[in-house]
Amino acid sequence: LLLAFLPAPTQAQTPAMSPDIPAAKFEATVPGADYIKRVEMIPMRDGVKLYTVIVIPKNAQHAPIMLTRTPYNAARRANRSTSPYMASMLNDGDDQFVAHGYIRVFQDVRGKYGSEGDYVMTRPLRGPLNNTDVDHATDAYDTIDWLVKNLPQSNGKVGMVGSSYEGFTVLMALADPHPAFKAAVPMSPMVDGWRGDDWFHNGAFRNSNLGYIASQNTARGEGVQLASGVYDDYEGMLRAGSTGDLARQYGLDQLNFVKKLFEHPAYDSFWQEQALDRILAARPLKVPTMTVVGRWDQEDIYGAYATYAVTEGKDKNNDMNHLVVGPWRHSGVNYEGSTLGPLKFTGDTAAEFRRDVMLPFFDQYLKDGAPKADTPPVWSYQTGVNRWRRLDRWPLAQAATPLFLKAGFRLGFDKDSASDKYDEYVSDPAKPVPFVPRPVRMHDAAVWKPWLVNDQRSFSDRPDVLAYVSERLSAPLQLAGQPMVNLFASTSGTDSDWVVKLIDVYPDEVAAQPELGGYQLPIAMDIFRGRYRQGLDKPMAASPNKAERYRFALPNVDHVFLPGHRIMVQIQSSWFPLYDRNPQTFVPNIFLASPADYRKATQRVYHAPGMESAIELPVVKND
Numbered sequence: 001l002l003l004a005f006l007p008a009p010t011q012a013q014t015p016a017m018s019p020d021i022p023a024a025k026f027e028a029t030v031p032g033a034d035y036i037k038r039v040e041m042i043p044m045r046d047g048v049k050l051y052t053v054i055v056i057p058k059n060a061q062h063a064p065i066m067l068t069r070t071p072y073n074a075a076r077r078a079n080r081s082t083s084p085y086m087a088s089m090l091n092d093g094d095d096q097f098v099a100h101g102y103i104r105v106f107q108d109v110r111g112k113y114g115s116e117g118d119y120v121m122t123r124p125l126r127g128p129l130n131n132t133d134v135d136h137a138t139d140a141y142d143t144i145d146w147l148v149k150n151l152p153q154s155n156g157k158v159g160m161v162g163s164s165y166e167g168f169t170v171l172m173a174l175a176d177p178h179p180a181f182k183a184a185v186p187m188s189p190m191v192d193g194w195r196g197d198d199w200f201h202n203g204a205f206r207n208s209n210l211g212y213i214a215s216q217n218t219a220r221g222e223g224v225q226l227a228s229g230v231y232d233d234y235e236g237m238l239r240a241g242s243t244g245d246l247a248r249q250y251g252l253d254q255l256n257f258v259k260k261l262f263e264h265p266a267y268d269s270f271w272q273e274q275a276l277d278r279i280l281a282a283r284p285l286k287v288p289t290m291t292v293v294g295r296w297d298q299e300d301i302y303g304a305y306a307t308y309a310v311t312e313g314k315d316k317n318n319d320m321n322h323l324v325v326g327p328w329r330h331s332g333v334n335y336e337g338s339t340l341g342p343l344k345f346t347g348d349t350a351a352e353f354r355r356d357v358m359l360p361f362f363d364q365y366l367k368d369g370a371p372k373a374d375t376p377p378v379w380s381y382q383t384g385v386n387r388w389r390r391l392d393r394w395p396l397a398q399a400a401t402p403l404f405l406k407a408g409f410r411l412g413f414d415k416d417s418a419s420d421k422y423d424e425y426v427s428d429p430a431k432p433v434p435f436v437p438r439p440v441r442m443h444d445a446a447v448w449k450p451w452l453v454n455d456q457r458s459f460s461d462r463p464d465v466l467a468y469v470s471e472r473l474s475a476p477l478q479l480a481g482q483p484m485v486n487l488f489a490s491t492s493g494t495d496s497d498w499v500v501k502l503i504d505v506y507p508d509e510v511a512a513q514p515e516l517g518g519y520q521l522p523i524a525m526d527i528f529r530g531r532y533r534q535g536l537d538k539p540m541a542a543s544p545n546k547a548e549r550y551r552f553a554l555p556n557v558d559h560v561f562l563p564g565h566r567i568m569v570q571i572q573s574s575w576f577p578l579y580d581r582n583p584q585t586f587v588p589n590i591f592l593a594s595p596a597d598y599r600k601a602t603q604r605v606y607h608a609p610g611m612e613s614a615i616e617l618p619v620v621k622n623d
C-alpha cells in the first residue's frame with residue numbers, strides 16, 4: 001500500500017521538438033508477410049550501381065529467379081499494393097510466379113529511378129552507336145551474375161520476362177547471355193522503332209510519343225506531363241503545325257532524344273544498327289525463347305514477329321524458339337484477357353496463356369527436376385472463330401492471293417475489266433482523317449488501348465477515304481500470315497502517305513451480340529510514308545499525278561472471315577493526330593515542314609490493266 005505513494009521512476013522523455021520524420025528511410029515491418037523483400041544496389045562492371053528489388057517467397061529453397069529490367073520504376077513494379085501477400089503486392093501478370101514459388105526481381109535500368117548512371121532511351125548495344133563499355137546486355141549479365149551468387153534461396157537459374165520496353169531489355173540480354181540465363185519471354189518487345197514499333201510506322205511518326213518522351217526523359221524519376229490546354233488532341237495538334245513545331249511549343253526540342261528523332265527521319269544507320277532483329281540475327285540462339293505479342297498491339301505490333309522470324313532458322317529441332325499471339329492489346333497478356341473493345345473471347349485468354357503455356361515453359365528450364373513442357377512452336381489465337389491453335393510454324397501462308405480493288409468500290413479475287421481506271425479523293429492536311437472519332441483523347445487509356453479494334457464505320461463514308469467491299473462470303477476465308485499492300489497510286493503533290501486497312505465487315509444483324517451488326521472490324525492496318533517507296537533510307541519526291549507502286553506489309557493476321565461477312569479495304573492519306581501529317585509537298589525533313597508546305601492533293605488509286613491495286617492475302621487453302 002505504501003508503494004503506491006512513492007514517485008514513479010523517471011523515464012527518458014522524447015524531446016517535444018525532436019523531428020518527427022526519421023532521417024533514414026523508414027520501412028514498416030509487414031506482420032505475417034509471406035515474402036522477404038530486399039532492396040540492393042547491384043554493381044555493374046563500370047562501377048555504376050543499379051537499384052534492384054528482390055521479392056523472395058518466405059521459406060524458399062532452390063527457387064528459380066524471374067528478372068524484369070524496367071525504365072518504369074522497379075519499386076512501384078514490386079508494390080502494386082502494400083500487403084503481407086506477395087500475390088497482392090505484385091501484378092496480375094506475376095500470378096503464376098507467385099503461385100509457384102519463384103523469386104521475383106525488378107531492376108531499374110541505368111539512369112532511371114533508383115539506379116545510377118546515364119539514361120539513354122533504348123540504349124543501343126555496344127558498337128557503332130554506343131562507344132561505352134556497357135549496354136543492356138552487359139547490365140543484364142552483371143545482374144544475373146550477382147543474383148545467382150547472392151541469393152542463397154535460389155537454385156542459380158534465371159529467367160527473364162517483360163513487356164514492351166521491358167521486352168526490349170529481355171531481347172538485349174539475349175545478345176550476350178549469362179550462362180545462368182535459362183529461358184526468356186519477351187512480350188511485345190520494342191525491336192525496330194522505325195519500321196513499326198513505337199516511334200514510327202514505315203517512316204510516319206507517332207505524335208503520341210512526345211508525351212511519353214516528356215514523361216520519361218525529363219527526369220530520372222517521373223518526368224513532366226505536357227499541359228495541352230485543348231481538350232481535343234486533334235484540334236491542339238493541328239493548330240501547332242508540324243511535329244517539330246509541336247515539340248518546340250513545349251520546349252521538347254531541347255531534349256537529346258527528340259533531337260535524335262528529328263535528325264533521323266529516314267531508316268538510316270541510326271535505326272538500322274539498333275534494330276534488334278538485325279542484331280539477334282547475327283547471334284547464336286542459346287536461350288530458349290518464347291516471344292509473345294497481342295494481335296491488336298497498338299504500340300509494338302512489328303518486332304515480335306521480326307525477331308521470331310530471324311531466330312527460327314537457327315532452331316534446328318523447332319523446340320527453342322516459340323511464338324505466342326493472343327487476342328490482346330499492347331501488354332494485354334499481363335491483364336484480364338476475356339474481351340477487347342466489343343470483342344468477347346473464350347474466357348480469360350491471358351490468364352490461360354500464363355498458366356498453361358508460359359509457366360510450364362519457364363518451369364521446364366528453371367525448376368530443378370521439372371518435366372519437359374509440351375510447348376507448341378507457335379500458339380496462336382485465331383480471331384473470327386475464337387480458338388487457340390497449336391501450330392508448328394509461322395506464318396502458315398505467304399501473301400500470294402491478290403484481292404483486287406475494282407471499279408464501283410468492289411473487291412474481288414479476279415482482275416477488273418471495267419472501264420473506270422481509278423478512284424480519287426482530295427487529301428487535305430487541314431482536315432486530316434482522325435484515327436479515332438473526335439474529340440480525340442489520345443492519352444486516355446480507354447481510348448488508346450482498344451483503338452485497333454474500333455468500328456471503322458466512323459471513317460468509311462468520309463470523302464477522303466476510299467472503301468472497297470467484297471460480296472458476302474459464302475465460305476470461310478482463312479488467313480494466316482502477313483498481308484501485302486500492292487498499291488498503284490498517284491498524288492497531285494510531291495509526297496504522300498498511304499494508310500491501308502483490311503477490315504472484316506460483320507453481317508447486318510448479329511443475333512448473339514446485336515451491337516456487332518454491320519461492325520467494321522480492323523484485322524490489319526498500317527501507314528506507309530510514300531517518299532520511302534524506292535527504299536526506306538532513300539526518300540524520293542513523287543512525280544505529280546504519275547501512278548507509282550507502293551508496296552508494304554500489313555501486320556500479321558490469323559483470322560477467319562466467316563460466311564455472311566464481307567471483306568473491306570479502306571484507303572486514306574492521313575491518320576491524325578496519331579501520325580504526323582505529310583505536308584504532301586516534298587520537303588527534306590517532315591518534322592521541320594513549314595505551314596506553307598501543307599497542301600491539298602488529289603490522290604488516285606488505280607485498278608487498271610498493269611496497275612491492278614490489290615491486297616495480297618496469306619490465304620490458307622486446306623485447314
Ligand code: PG9
Nearest residue numbers: 122164165166190198299
Ligand atoms: N511501348 C512503350 C515503349 C517501349 C519502348 C520505347 C518507347 C515506348 C512501352 O510500353 O514500354
